[in-house]
Amino acid sequence: MSREFSLAVVAGDGIGPEVTAEALKVLDAVTAGSPVSIRTTEYALGAGRYIETGDVLTDEDLAALTGHDAILLGAVGGVPGDPRLAAANIERGLLLRLRFSLDHYANVRPTRVYPGVASPLADAGDVDFVVVREGTEGPYVGNGGTIRQGTPHEVANELSVNTAYGVERVVRYAFETATRRRNRLTWVHKTNVLTNAGALWRRIVDAVSAEYPGVAVDYLHVDAATIFLVTDPARFDVIVTDNLFGDILTDLAGAISGGIGLAASGNINPDGAFPSMFEPVHGSAPDIAGQQKADPTASILSLALMLDHLGLADEAKRVTDAVTTDIARRQGAPRTTSQIGDAIAALVSDPA
Numbered sequence: 360m361s362r363e364f365s366l367a368v369v370a371g372d373g374i375g376p377e378v379t380a381e382a383l384k385v386l387d388a389v390t391a392g393s394p395v396s397i398r399t400t401e402y403a404l405g406a407g408r409y410i411e412t413g414d415v416l417t418d419e420d421l422a423a424l425t426g427h428d429a430i431l432l433g434a435v436g437g438v439p440g441d442p443r444l445a446a447a448n449i450e451r452g453l454l455l456r457l458r459f460s461l462d463h464y465a466n467v468r469p470t471r472v473y474p475g476v477a478s479p480l481a482d483a484g485d486v487d488f489v490v491v492r493e494g495t496e497g498p499y500v501g502n503g504g505t506i507r508q509g510t511p512h513e514v515a516n517e518l519s520v521n522t523a524y525g526v527e528r529v530v531r532y533a534f535e536t537a538t539r540r541r542n543r544l545t546w547v548h549k550t551n552v553l554t555n556a557g558a559l560w561r562r563i564v565d566a567v568s569a570e571y572p573g574v575a576v577d578y579l580h581v582d583a584a585t586i587f588l589v590t591d592p593a594r595f596d597v598i599v600t601d602n603l604f605g606d607i608l609t610d611l612a613g614a615i616s617g618g619i620g621l622a623a624s625g626n627i628n629p630d631g632a633f634p635s636m637f638e639p640v641h642g643s644a645p646d647i648a649g650q651q652k653a654d655p656t657a658s659i660l661s662l663a664l665m666l667d668h669l670g671l672a673d674e675a676k677r678v679t680d681a682v683t684t685d686i687a688r689r690q691g692a693p694r695t696t697s698q699i700g701d702a703i704a705a706l707v708s709d710p711a
């Protein structure tokens with residue numbers, strides 16, 4: 360049976376277009392000769408577009424993106440300090456706006472220490488976990504304000520918003536994720552100090568866990584979680600946490616995995632009401648842009664997350680297997696961005 364999907368591609372700025380080109384190369388390889396066809400539509404969004412037109416993300420852009428099955432994003436952001444971008448906030452205006460508008464309530468970042476990759480941890484062990492970060496609530500909703508700004512009596516408030524609805528849906532998604540992995544879930548908060556939100560999270564985790572008797576659940580305070588992510592990261596399978604803690608823990612997770620060029624992420628709307636968006640964790644890397652020095656692996660692994668989300672588990676596995684093989688073979692002279700993409704695409708076509 361043929362299956363058709365429509366994909367929005369936002370290559371973005373800096374190395375974004377370079378790494379995205381390689382992900383699309385791998386997409387071609389994995390769908391070649393198969394009944395799956397993925398039509399791509401490119402959207403020119405990001406710092407370059409803002410400099411040209413003054414727009415970050417118009418209502419028309421948002422409506423057009425909403426019509427696709429998924430979004431693949433490279434990276435957005437200009438050269439830090441560029442005066443033409445002084446008034447723009449691409450992060451809030453584009454990435455956060457997309458996450459909130461498209462209800463990306465599960466921000467998912469898998470972390471593996473691939474065989475052959477040097478982690479900054481001397482003895483990382485067999486690290487393979489995924490962080491599920493709540494993406495639409497917490498202190499990132501912009502609920503706050505400031506008065507008497509710039510005076511000695513300035514007041515600045517940032518309210519953390521936690522709803523039973525919002526917590527339950529992400530917790531449920533994390534339990535589902537655990538059942539497809541090693542059936543272990545660690546929820547992370549700071550219940551001893553943030554007692555109101557913490558109690559809500561605890562009651563919901565307890566209630567949902569009753570429906571998943573096969574999943575072993577434990578709890579860590581966020582500060583303890585940072586310790587174990589460094590001293591014993593192999594203990595984790597699925598971690599679920601709120602927006603702020605998740606932001607910080609996922610950067611730490613990316614660091615132990617041994618390379619910003621390897622860290623992939625999905626901004627997921629599990630209900631399928633809106634397209635989910637898949638992107639490497641890294642930014643536009645203006646320092647190496649245009650030089651074919653960027654590692655496209657994170658973008659290719661983001662593509663694999665996307666394929667899995669679209670229900671194309673076999674295709675996703677072929678891509679991650681090809682990446683694993685390629686990483687294990689990495690040594691010697693550095694390769695260009697497109698050489699890495701070529702090698703992974705070739706392994707997808709012929710895994711031998």
Ligand code: NAI
Pocket residue numbers: 374378433434435436437438439450454619620638639640641642643644645646647652653654655657
């Ligand atoms: P960055 O992630 O772009 O770069 C940090 C360092 O990592 C640089 O030295 C860069 O060369 C290196 N690096 C990044 N990706 C790499 C790759 N694939 N292969 C090899 N090396 C890689 O972070 P930075 O410099 O803080 O931000 C640059 C721009 O990107 C800014 O405008 C920032 O706002 C934006 N940004 C965008 C993000 C997104 O689109 N989701 C996320 C983070 C930053």
Ligand code: MG
Pocket residue numbers: 606607610
């Ligand atoms: Mg971050």
